[in-house]
Amino acid sequence: MSAVLDHLSLGFGVAFSLMNLLVAAIGSFIGTIVGVLPGLGPINGVAMLVPIAFAMQLPPETALILLAAVYVGAEYGGRITSILINVPGEAASVMTTLDGYPLARQGLASVALSLSAWASFVGSTIAILGILMLAPALAKWAIAFGPAEYFVLMVFAFCALTSLLGEQPVKGILAAMIGLAIATVGVDSNSGVYRYTFDIPNLSDGIDFVVVVIGLFAVAEMMQMLENLLSGTDIDVPKSERKLFNLKELLFTKWTVIRAGLLGFFVGILPGAGASVASAVAYANEKKLIEGKDPNAKFGKGDLRGLAAPESANNAAAMGSFIPMLTLGVPGSGTTAVMMGALTLYNITPGPVLFDAQPQIVWGLIASLFIANLMLFFMNVPMVRVFAAMLSIPPWLLVPGILSISFIGVYAINGTVFDLLMVVGIGVIGYFLRKFNVPMAPLVLGVVLGDMMEQNLRRALAMTDGDVGILFQSNLSIGLWIGAAFVAIVPPLLRKFRKDAPHTPAN
Numbered sequence: 001m002s003a004v005l006d007h008l009s010l011g012f013g014v015a016f017s018l019m020n021l022l023v024a025a026i027g028s029f030i031g032t033i034v035g036v037l038p039g040l041g042p043i044n045g046v047a048m049l050v051p052i053a054f055a056m057q058l059p060p061e062t063a064l065i066l067l068a069a070v071y072v073g074a075e076y077g078g079r080i081t082s083i084l085i086n087v088p089g090e091a092a093s094v095m096t097t098l099d100g101y102p103l104a105r106q107g108l109a110s111v112a113l114s115l116s117a118w119a120s121f122v123g124s125t126i127a128i129l130g131i132l133m134l135a136p137a138l139a140k141w142a143i144a145f146g147p148a149e150y151f152v153l154m155v156f157a158f159c160a161l162t163s164l165l166g167e168q169p170v171k172g173i174l175a176a177m178i179g180l181a182i183a184t185v186g187v188d189s190n191s192g193v194y195r196y197t198f199d200i201p202n203l204s205d206g207i208d209f210v211v212v213v214i215g216l217f218a219v220a221e222m223m224q225m226l227e228n229l230l231s232g233t234d235i236d237v238p239k240s241e242r243k244l245f246n247l248k249e250l251l252f253t254k255w256t257v258i259r260a261g262l263l264g265f266f267v268g269i270l271p272g273a274g275a276s277v278a279s280a281v282a283y284a285n286e287k288k289l290i291e292g293k294d295p296n297a298k299f300g301k302g303d304l305r306g307l308a309a310p311e312s313a314n315n316a317a318a319m320g321s322f323i324p325m326l327t328l329g330v331p332g333s334g335t336t337a338v339m340m341g342a343l344t345l346y347n348i349t350p351g352p353v354l355f356d357a358q359p360q361i362v363w364g365l366i367a368s369l370f371i372a373n374l375m376l377f378f379m380n381v382p383m384v385r386v387f388a389a390m391l392s393i394p395p396w397l398l399v400p401g402i403l404s405i406s407f408i409g410v411y412a413i414n415g416t417v418f419d420l421l422m423v424v425g426i427g428v429i430g431y432f433l434r435k436f437n438v439p440m441a442p443l444v445l446g447v448v449l450g451d452m453m454e455q456n457l458r459r460a461l462a463m464t465d466g467d468v469g470i471l472f473q474s475n476l477s478i479g480l481w482i483g484a485a486f487v488a489i490v491p492p493l494l495r496k497f498r499k500d501a502p503h504t505p506a507n
Contacts, residue, residue, distance in 0.1 A: 008132070011363030015371050020065050020364070023058070024372045027066045028379060031073020035090055036081055037409060042074035042090060042318075042335045050342045060346040061361045065368040067342060068322070071335050072124065072369065075275065075318045076376045079116045079311055080387050084109060085402060087218045091209060092275035092314035094444045095283045097217070099299065099306030106302055109388040114381055115245040115304060116311040119257045121377040123312030126261035127268065127319030128370050145270055147459035148470045152480040153270070154453040157277055157445065159488040171438045179446020182207050183454070190458060202418040211410055211423050212447050216440050218406040219427025222399045224434065229396075243385055249304055256286050256305040257312045264313030268320025275314035275321075276448045280441070282313030288487065319369060325350050326362055 014020060027049075034045035046067050053063040078093035083100035096116065103112040145153070158176060185196045186206030197203040263285060264278040286309040287299045299306040318335075325336040340350055348354070354362055393401075410423050430440065464470045471477060 007359065007363045008367065010359060011365075011367030014061055014360050014364030015065070015367035020062055020368060021371070023062055023066045024069045024368050025375055027069025028073040028076075028372050028375045031070040031075075032077035032080075032376065032380065034070065035074035035077020035079075035093075037405060042071045043338060045070050045074050046335050046338045046342075050338065050345075053342065054345050060343065060348055060358075061364045063342060063346070064339065064361060064365050065372075067339050068365055068369060069372040069375075071339070072315070072318060072372055073376055075315045076117065076120050076380055078314075079120070080113065083112045083116065083307075084387065085398075086221045087402065087406070088213055091213065091444075091448055092279050092310075092317070094213070094217075094276070094441060095279040095310035095314075096307065098283065098310075098441060099301070099303050102300070102302035103304070103307060104388075108302070110243050110384050111245050111249065112304075112307055113384045113387055114243070115249060115253065116307055117377055117380040117384075118245065118250065119253070119260075119308040119311040120315040121373060122257045123261035123264055123314070123316035124319050124369075124373040126258070126312075127265040127316040128366065128373065130265050131319065131323060131366055131369075145476065146474075147456040147463070149474060149476045149480065150270070150456040151453060151460055152471060152477045152484070153277075154449050154456070156480050156484040156487070157281055157449060158442075159484040171436070172442045175433070175438050175440065176442035176446045179443040179448075180450045180453075182212060182447050183450020189455070200418075202414075202416060202422075205414075206451075207422065207447075208413050208419070209447055210413055211419055212426060213444060214406045214410055215423040215426025216430035216433075216443065218402060219423060220430035220434060222403055223427065223431045225399055244381065253304050253308040256290075256308050259289075260286060260309040260312040261316040264316030265320040267313070268317030269323050275317040276445070278317035279310035279314040280445050282309045284487070285309075322365070322369070326354065326365075 015024070030049070031042070031045060034042065049067060049070055053066055058066065074090060075092060078088060078090040079096050079100065081087045082093040082096040083104050086097050086101040088094045088097055100112050100116065103109070181196075183206075185203055187193070187197075187204050188195055194204060260282040263282050264275070267278040267281060268275065283306065286305055287297075290305060291297045291299065297303055297305070321336050325340060343350055348358065348361070407420055407423070410419050413419060433440070433443075460470050461468070472481065
């Protein structure tokens with residue numbers, strides 16, 4: 001314990017320097033803006049700042065603090081447009097739309113924004129404490145996940161979606177299959193074969209996630225808003241006098257925030273799993289756990305716990321992804337992979353030796369994560385009323401504004417008109433899918449996990465010359481298979497049992 005305190009003392013000594021405090025504040029603000037803008041996301045935000053940090057000749061610990069603050073800030077900022085206009089700022093915020101947007105439509109935008117900021121803060125704090133106390137042990141645990149275990153983890157994530165599908169599982173499964181199909185478009189990285197490109201050169205690199213999410217959410221949502229406006233059925237959003245959540249709402253969501261933060265942290269440690277998986281699994285876990293006990297739960301219709309769970313989980317996962325990077329030299333997410341690249345510019349190799357060779361970098365980063373987390377909380381909460389004012393913008397101005405920003409984000413990916421046409425086409429498809437009440441969350445999760453799932457399956461089978469037995473060999477795999485079977489079978493049976501159970505008339 002004394003060694004940890006000594007390391008923390010060194011870390012806060014680094015983090016509390018005037019330069020590093022200023023850099024953490026600037027990075028937090030930039031990260032929030034990056035998270036708000038659809039199409040950017042933390043990876044792009046961090047990647048854009050790497051050459052700037054290097055050109056400014058910042059010390060390596062200062063450069064890492066800047067990039068980490070942008071990363072964490074983007075996780076905070078992604079929730080804002082998810083709640084206000086049903087457009088996720090980045091992939092990990094997709095699950096936030098399920099209950100965040102209905103809350104905003106009920107006049108609780110300020111409450112939802114402030115509560116989600118609190119959940120993000122608590123989730124990040126849980127993860128930072130976990131990094132301090134458990135980093136070496138958890139890094140060894142993460143090594144136990146090979147390709148087979150990762151594949152089964154993805155299967156578990158999809159099976160957990162059964163709790164999101166409600167009374168229409170077929171539509172949810174259809175959405176997930178569409179997402180997986182989109183993930184297969186492009187050149188096969190193993191064989192070099194073109195798959196489902198239809199001889200269109202622009203599809204050789206696949207369909208970018210940003211194009212899919214902007215089409216399904218931004219374009220489809222704007223089409224829905226225009227339809228409501230033209231038909232005269234647009235719903236007036238009631239104004240709320242409250243700026244922040246109250247103590248009752250905090251206590252109502254406290255266990256959800258803690259559970260989701262712990263779950264998100266452990267998922268974030270797994271290299272490549274990421275905040276998107278963490279938020280989906282945390283939401284599914286809370287929905288399954290709470291609906292069995294609380295008949296008044298309204299997940300998907302504006303439940304505060306459905307908002308708090310993914311926000312706590314995705315921020316905890318973002319923090320947790322630093323563990324494999326610092327302890328093993330293995331990126332825990334795409335964003336930490338970019339940060340590892342930034343360290344190589346300084347001739348620094350992340351890994352176990354880094355703790356002894358340059359402790360000021362490791363512990364300075366850990367201390368600065370805590371400081372940036374505090375900055376983001378106190379930066380976001382006072383801005384709640386400003387963000388919520390977006391709902392008062394008239395649709396004739398809001399729709400073209402959002403579409404313009406979205407199209408700029410899409411065009412910035414490859415600089416092609418084809419991507420703009422693709423996003424419009426996907427938006428039209430998403431609009432009609434909504435008309436048939438097909439859920440978007442399983443579709444997006446299919447796009448996010450599809451490539452990862454396929455690559456891990458192929459690596460596992462390559463290790464055994466095609467023997468599928470490797471998927472059932474380790475205790476981890478077996479445990480995940482059992483968990484997947486449980487979440488896929490038990491909830492539908494319980495719903496059917498409740499539906500078929502005779503109702504006793506009241507006396």
